[in-house]
Amino acid sequence: MIITIDGPAGSGKSTVARKLSERLGIPYIETGAMYRAVAWWCKKNNIDIEKRENIINALSNMNVRFLTAGASFIVMHDGVPLNDELYNPEVGDLASRIAQIPEVRKFLTYRQRTLASYGSCIFEGRDMGTVVFPEADYKFYLVTSLEERAKRRVRQLEEKGIKVSFEETLESIKKRDYQDENREIAPLKPAPDATIIDTTNISADEVVETILTSMSGAH
Ligand code: C5P
Numbered sequence: 776m777i778i779t780i781d782g783p784a785g786s787g788k789s790t791v792a793r794k795l796s797e798r799l800g801i802p803y804i805e806t807g808a809m810y811r812a813v814a815w816w817c818k819k820n821n822i823d824i825e826k827r828e829n830i831i832n833a834l835s836n837m838n839v840r841f842l843t844a845g846a847s848f849i850v851m852h853d854g855v856p857l858n859d860e861l862y863n864p865e866v867g868d869l870a871s872r873i874a875q876i877p878e879v880r881k882f883l884t885y886r887q888r889t890l891a892s893y894g895s896c897i898f899e900g901r902d903m904g905t906v907v908f909p910e911a912d913y914k915f916y917l918v919t920s921l922e923e924r925a926k927r928r929v930r931q932l933e934e935k936g937i938k939v940s941f942e943e944t945l946e947s948i949k950k951r952d953y954q955d956e957n958r959e960i961a962p963l964k965p966a967p968d969a970t971i972i973d974t975t976n977i978s979a980d981e982v983v984e985t986i987l988t989s990m991s992g993a994h
Contacts, residue, residue, distance in 0.1 A: 776801070776895040777910075778990075779903035782917035783963060784867075784951045785924030785931075790979040791917065792899040793846055795986060799897070802843035804890055806900030806907075807870070809883050811861040812839045812850045814869035824873055834882045841886060843896075859935055864947055871951045874901075875958045901955055904966035913990050916965035917982070920975045924948055 778795070780788050789805050796803035813834070817824055822833050840851045850857045860866070873879050880902075887898060887907050898907065904914035919927075925945035932939050955963040965971055970989050974982050 776912045777891055777908050778897045778913045778915070778986075779908055779911045779966075779969075780897065780899040780915045780917065780986075781901055781903050781905070781963070781965065781969065782919070783901075783924065783955065784948050785928045786917040786919040787927065787974050787979055787982065788899040788917055791974075791982045791986070792897050794979055794983045796846040796897050798983060798987065799895075801895040801897060803846065803848060803897035803899065804841070804843065804887065805848045806883065806887055806898060806903065808848065808850050808861055809841060809886065810870040810874050810879070811866050812841075812852075812857065813837065813879055813883070814866050814873050815857065815860055817873065818866065818869060824869070824876070827876070827878065830873070830876055830878055834878060841890065843890070859937070862932065862935055863937060864932075864939060864944075867951070868947065871954045875954065875960070877960055880960055901963040902961035904969050905964060906961045909966070913986075914966050914969035915986055915989075916969040916971045917974050918971060919973070921945065921948065921952075923975050 780792050782788050792803040792805065816837050816839060817833055820833065822829050824830060838852060842849045842851060850861065884907050890896065891908065904911055925941060925948055928944050928948060929939060929941055972982055972985055
């Protein structure tokens, strides 16, 4: 069983996917962390991402693994899990830029489909229901107002000990939405058969209940 949860930055996809994973007892994959991992690797190695051959080399040398463990998704580098490194705003912006590069999308799409071959899984991202798993059993797309998403992102970063301003966060989300929605390959948009859930005024637990109800009604 494949469940996809797509939506823009800050719509609560990761929290919802993690909670749903706990409820259903199946792993979840945070595909944004995979794009962030490539961005982090390029930054760490001072790779000029404007040059296609540099990106191709970086992908073949990238010594990063993606693992699931219970209801956690882990990005490992040299046997150490990456966490805070992936979530700073600079890596987020770079992730959105490298996500426009066809070789990067092809590489990560392949990795995502490989992870799916191990069994039932929840995939959250931008193009899970449209491109990576068009045949998914259940597809959801989360929408949330821009202000609420910026508020959530500030709170989330604060919890990780990273301080950012609300205005800057709002601007960076706006820019990221634009890049994600307007890129040529796999732009951010709901699959025609996705169930759209507005999460602006409801908690992550309520979103999970909505998803479970919709899944039980579908079959
Ligand atoms: O979800 P998150 O904000 O961590 O994703 C970081 C960036 O990775 C997004 O802005 C988007 O450009 C890219 N991404 C993508 N496709 C996915 C997941 C993330 O293009 N499936």
